[in-house]
Amino acid sequence: MRGDAVLRRVAPVLLLLAAWLWPWLARAAAEPIVRVEVGARQPVQVGQQVGIDVTILAPNYFLSAPAFPALEVPGAVVTLPDARAVNSTETIGGVLYAGIRKTYAFTAEQDGDFRLPAATIRFTYAGDDGAPREGSVTLPVTTIRAGAGGAVSTATGGSAGRRLLPVARLTITQTLDHDPDHGVVRLHAGDALVRTVTTFAPQTQAMMIAPPHAAAPRGVRMFRADARLSDQARDAPGPGGTRVDTLTYVFERPGTYTLPAVTVDWRDPATRQPATSEAPLVKVEVAAARTAGSLAPGGSAGALPGEGGLPWRTLLWGAGALLAATVVVALWRRLRPRLARLRQRWAERRRARAESADARLAATLQACRAGDAVAASQALGRWTRTAHGTTPAAWAEAVGDAGLSAAVASLQRHLYGPTPPSAAWDGNPLAQALGRHARAAPQRRRHAEPALPPLNP
Known part of the structure; x- marks a missing residue:
């Protein structure tokens, strides 16, 4: 009896303690989640484009956008249209998750069952303490059945040209x-x-x-x-x-x-x-x-002998134009390979300048000053990969600047956290923090030519 009394007294305390600890334990055990949804009833028709929604959920908020891979399925065409990802938030088991969804376009080219590959998608998200954590999800087994009517195609003869x-x-x-x-x-x-x-x-x-x-x-x-x-x-x-x-x-x-x-x-x-x-x-x-002009019967002084009024000046102009066109074509054939090489070199130099660390840093600072959070996140990710070989969150943590880490986390929280996407974002703190640690590429000094020739050539 005494034990039952003690148990009745302790039970409420244990329940309160469990209720107080449950949210913390749930957040500590929370892991990323992936969902795959086929946007059509099966079996789908051959040639019918079907949307496949892939949603990735991460606890807290993302620090880097997931890199959705290209999917290859034999007998089908699977593409990832260049559309902006859809961001969302969701509470699961008392834990707030940030979600990012992309939609693949699937088109079966023949009857049969098609299985999506078990691709792995990696990303970075914020832990309970705000520190970056590496996360990954693997696409679950998803089968799409196509048929019920067969393929309908055009044909020019036999199986060729279908x-x-x-x-x-x-x-x-x-x-x-x-x-x-x-x-x-x-x-x-x-x-x-x-x-x-x-x-x-x-x-x-x-x-x-x-x-x-x-x-x-x-x-x-x-x-x-x-x-x-x-x-x-x-x-x-x-x-x-x-x-x-x-x-x-x-x-x-x-x-x-x-x-x-x-x-x-x-x-x-x-x-x-x-x-x-x-x-x-x-x-x-x-x-x-249409004719260039009419001539009186019997010809005129401007016509060739024996012709019914064709002016000789017209023939001369035509011959001159034909000769000029021949010269232009010959010069073009001779100079075209050189011009192509020059255009290729120019394009390579412009691409190298655009992909350099200085150019990407300048793009990041410009986006920060303009308050464009999406452009700033993309440009910052490209710059840290080019200049430091890592993600923005990992670089900020390695630098050890609390202000820089806070600015990077604020940017990611604005994009992927519970903050409404329409809210304004102030990029000046991030621009100032980058200015403290970003270094411009050193410029090469040109050696001055000697004013006088050597005494003993």
């Missing part, structure tokens, strides 16, 4: 460099018509858009320029990829022509059936070529 079709409702538009007159473009023989075709694929990267089908009627030469691909274009109706094709038609003889419609193939995400979008056909009327 191309995967995007699973997205494509839209195609066109513009002409000549305005139509009552639905007809009017040109002269020798003129050219430029047809710009723009294809947009929602929720799909531009590299997945198949080249459009375009043809030219008999008597018209067509030239196709290299396509321009862009993702997240400013003038696009929403997130997705844009492909721009430029077609040039040259009309050599008078007549009436019809340029066929330009079509692009895709697969309907709802019905899973092949579909086509097209830009409308273009009607063109070509008149006779």
Whole structure:
């Protein structure tokens, strides 16, 4: 009975002690967490772009952004679009975590099961005492199943020339460099018509858009320029990829022509059936070529004998222009290798100056004075890797300057901690701390030439 009484008296004290110690024990045992989420129901369609969200959670806050690796999956295309990471905060078991999320774009090229590689992602985060801690996470086993409908692709014969079709409702538009007159473009023989075709694929990267089908009627030469691909274009109706094709038609003889419609193939995400979008056909009327001037019957003093009015001055100007063009082409062929080497050397020097420690330090100080926390963090990370071979937090700790460590921690806390991203950041303390320890590269002194020649040459 006495033992039960003692236990009843001690139990509340033990419970209070456990409740007081529990948050500290939870923070001490907290470790980084990784989550992988596939943003589509499985099985996915072949050719369908699927987003894979990878979220990394670290206790307290990050001191360096995680380096998300490139993922290689046989039979599929996996890319990491150049989009800014999404920051967040979350409380798990009484511990505040900072989160960073990036989204991979996954597109299966064939039926089957695809397993993401178990890649390891390393980073630095702040411990309970604010000191930097090295952390790492390994992507869990994630399987994506593709199929249920098979691949739909274009083919030019046999298995060669097959191309995967995007699973997205494509839209195609066109513009002409000549305005139509009552639905007809009017040109002269020798003129050219430029047809710009723009294809947009929602929720799909531009590299997945198949080249459009375009043809030219008999008597018209067509030239196709290299396509321009862009993702997240400013003038696009929403997130997705844009492909721009430029077609040039040259009309050599008078007549009436019809340029066929330009079509692009895709697969309907709802019905899973092949579909086509097209830009409308273009009607063109070509008149006779323009003449430099008219001549009276019987010729004139400016015409060559035996010709029906072709001025000799025109022939002389044409011959001179042809000779000048020949000389320019010959000089260009001879000087092009040297110019290419000079451009390469100039580009290498500019790249070396841009990647030097002094340039990166200057970029860091400029971002600090401008109050741009994101640019300052990126530039500071590049400078410490170049000049000291380590991270900003580790370098600040090795220097032993409390003000520098506090400024670096304040920057990382502003970016990855619970502070709202919209809050202003004062970069002057970090700029002043960097000025105390950053050293400019020593300048080489030029040896002065002797004023007099040697006495005994």
